[in-house]
Amino acid sequence: MRLEPFAVPVKLWAFCCVLIAVLLTRNGILTWTLTLFALAYTAMQRRWSIVLSYGSFYALLGCLLYAIRFHQLKMALFSEFHLILFWTLSPIAVVSWDLIKTPPGELSAFLSRMKTPTPVILGLLVIFRFFPTMKAEVAAVIQSMRNRGLTAPAFLLRRPLESLEFILVPLLLRCLQIADQLSVSAVARGAERPGTRGSYFGNTRLSGRDWAMISIWSAVTVIFLIVGDVRSWSN
Amino acid sequence: MNQQLKKWTIRDVITTVLLSMLLIAIQLIVNLICMANDFVSMVLSIGFTMFICAPIYFLMISRINKRFVTMIYMMILGIVFLLMGNWYLLPYFILTGLICEWILWKPGSTEDPKRLTIVWTLVSLLYNGVNLLPIWFFWDTYYAFAKSSGMQQSYIDAYVRYYTAPGWILFILIFTSAAGLLGSFMGRRLIRKHFKKAGVL
Structure with missing residues (x-):
């Protein structure tokens, strides 16, 4: 399999998928499945620095959570709540990091093709950088x-x-x-x-690999929401 | 033609987004640091945040000097909270932004330090919605989320104590508004002392 970056629409789709999955699930702990998939997705693009640095941080988070849950570890600065917050938001962090690392020219070219107003494109590029x-x-x-x-x-x-x-x-x-x-x-x-x-930045059309990844992200999100239970927003 | 009514330029867009992101980053970092202690986190942190951020807001408005700067900042802030799972804060901050724009609508308002002070003090007061809205309107959802996400019962109890007792609510509202007001005075001083002298305004 070729290890090269996916096209911008794939990255944006991946971001939407993890956002929907994390916002809608009742089971924050289960987001480890999404985080692992997001790390595999970044590895497929040879983003080794993200895989190694976030992977190590995530492993540390996991160890601390385990120690708090099963060995009554007490920390001075952070509680279990903060760790679970980081844990739950991890898939969004990994996919966003990959998006931030995308060359700005590639992002702006895609957004311009989508007829996005120039001020919005500029605003998004400033946020990413x-x-x-x-x-x-x-x-x-x-x-x-x-x-x-x-x-x-x-x-x-x-x-x-x-x-x-x-x-x-x-x-x-x-x-x-x-x-x-x-x-x-x-x-x-x-x-x-x-x-x-x-x-x-070369060819702007989606390849078969890009379409496959869009399908996989959609399937992963749907399966995750079925298994992880959808949150109710009513009071 | 009044500067406030002129069309937005690329520089205005970039400056607004850059300084809005800086404001939001500082707000989140201060809140994260304050989380070490329940009292500081729930009672004082918003006041600290608003005090520190006031000079940045004053600089942003003075530099761009156009309508809708506060609205864009509030929208970005609401989107950040949406990404963190608090969807109801997006319409809340949009509404807050609209109120601020109404106060700053008159041509020349963005150059009037008194109006800017009123707006930032109001923003400081309304920022408490971040903590008060869940308990007033979304308590069941929030409580279920809090339990499932590992919040300790003592933290939830402290949250209920500070945000349901009228005395504490009044203290928090007064403290954050006062901190926003003092921050505005500091912002005005820094603008005069540094930024006007440096020729960037």
């Missing part, structure tokens, strides 16, 4: 504060408002700069031009 960008920016601000000796616990506790200001102001100024750079880049690439946007 938000976490990697912010991670780097927050790290840079903290490094800068550390260089000036502003991260000492005593200082943070003695002057919390000043510390907040030292973090918030450079971070916000950087956010505004990023927004300006992205806007210039979008305009330079023809975002204001009417019509459908193309893409450098």
